[in-house]
Amino acid sequence: RKLADPNNRINMVHFDPNYIIYDSTSDTTYLRGRLLGKGGFARCYELLDLNSNKIYAGKIIAKTRIAKPHQRQKIIREVELHRDLKHKHVVEFHSYFEDDENVYIVLENCPRKSLVHMLKQRKVLTEPEVRCHLKQLVEAVKYVHNQNIIHRDLKLGNMLLNDHMELKIADFGLATRIGYEGEKKMTVCGTPNYIAPEVLQKRGHSFEADVWALGCVTYALLLGRPPFETSTLKETYVRITSNNYSIPQTVSQAAKSFIQKCLRHDPDQRPTVEELLSDDFFTSGFMPKSLPTSCCTNTPKFPVYARF
Numbered sequence: 001r002k003l004a005d006p007n008n009r010i011n012m013v014h015f016d017p018n019y020i021i022y023d024s025t026s027d028t029t030y031l032r033g034r035l036l037g038k039g040g041f042a043r044c045y046e047l048l049d050l051n052s053n054k055i056y057a058g059k060i061i062a063k064t065r066i067a068k069p070h071q072r073q074k075i076i077r078e079v080e081l082h083r084d085l086k087h088k089h090v091v092e093f094h095s096y097f098e099d100d101e102n103v104y105i106v107l108e109n110c111p112r113k114s115l116v117h118m119l120k121q122r123k124v125l126t127e128p129e130v131r132c133h134l135k136q137l138v139e140a141v142k143y144v145h146n147q148n149i150i151h152r153d154l155k156l157g158n159m160l161l162n163d164h165m166e167l168k169i170a171d172f173g174l175a176t177r178i179g180y181e182g183e184k185k186m187t188v189c190g191t192p193n194y195i196a197p198e199v200l201q202k203r204g205h206s207f208e209a210d211v212w213a214l215g216c217v218t219y220a221l222l223l224g225r226p227p228f229e230t231s232t233l234k235e236t237y238v239r240i241t242s243n244n245y246s247i248p249q250t251v252s253q254a255a256k257s258f259i260q261k262c263l264r265h266d267p268d269q270r271p272t273v274e275e276l277l278s279d280d281f282f283t284s285g286f287m288p289k290s291l292p293t294s295c296c297t298n299t300p301k302f303p304v305y306a307r308f
């Protein structure tokens with residue numbers, strides 16, 4: 001008989017038995033594992049749930065870091081917006097609890113890290129890969145918008161990958177809820193990475209700000225750099241408000257057209273995420289059903305399909 005598959009076992013070497021975290025609300029005990037990195041106020045670690053033997057990603061925020069009411073409110077807001085979301089391509093919210101020292105947000109673990117790491121390794125991605133990632137992204141943002149939520153900080157660092165290379169959007173720290181049809185938000189508490197011109201100019205913004213960010217993400221994945229990047233933030237903001245960017249000829253016509261639609265200066269001229277799903281870009285070339293983990297490090301060789 002085949003012995004228990006060793007691959008199913010968790011490599012316990014990363015979990016320190018000296019760091020026990022107890023969630024009294026659900027009577028769950030976690031072992032703290034590897035540091036995943038820092039995100040805002042949080043130090044992020046792998047957490048091993050000793051009841052289920054599953055690994056999660058935990059955002060641990062020291063209460064001393066959120067002493068001021070408005071800082072604490074930001075955390076509560078992130079939890080309230082994220083906790084009810086359930087979608088294949090949105091990071092699963094597992095639980096929220098506190099102890100004397102910290103506030104804990106326990107989330108789905110994404111072992112393949114973010115598209116930032118992939119792009120650092122690969123420099124640029126192929127169009128089939130971008131079609132595959134972007135389809136999952138647009139489906140996730142369509143779901144979030146249908147919950148009347150604007151993410152407002154879509155960027156490569158918030159696009160995470162699980163062990164099956166499935167994409168999950170994360171971090172609702174800058175997100176907001178639209179209260180009524182046509183409501184326009186006037187401010188963002190924080191600095192989105194791919195910030196839209198109407199957000200910069202505080203002219204009122206809504207779901208279209210996320211479509212702008214998707215255009216920036218598509219550009220960055222295909223070209224290895226963002227569309228409005230300059231050496232200073234001020235200069236970048238000048239380019240955004242003057243819509244000053246260019247798309248090199250290496251980009252296919254369908255990809256170029258997709259980016260141009262998302263980066264229209266006037267938010268009312270941009271397609272909705274619903275409309276993006278039927279954009280020609282997704283049918284203009286090979287669309288992989290899934291991607292191999294080798295894509296994290298090496299350019300994939302897609303089978304050359306005869307195009308009838």
Ligand SMILES: CC[C@@H]1C(=O)N(C)c2cncnc2N1C1CCCC1
Pocket residue numbers: 036037038039044045057058059091107108109110111113160170171
């Ligand atoms: C826990 C924070 C964040 C995240 O939200 N998830 C779901 C995640 C899930 N799995 C690995 N890392 C994750 N991260 C990383 C940690 C450092 C920067 C972003």
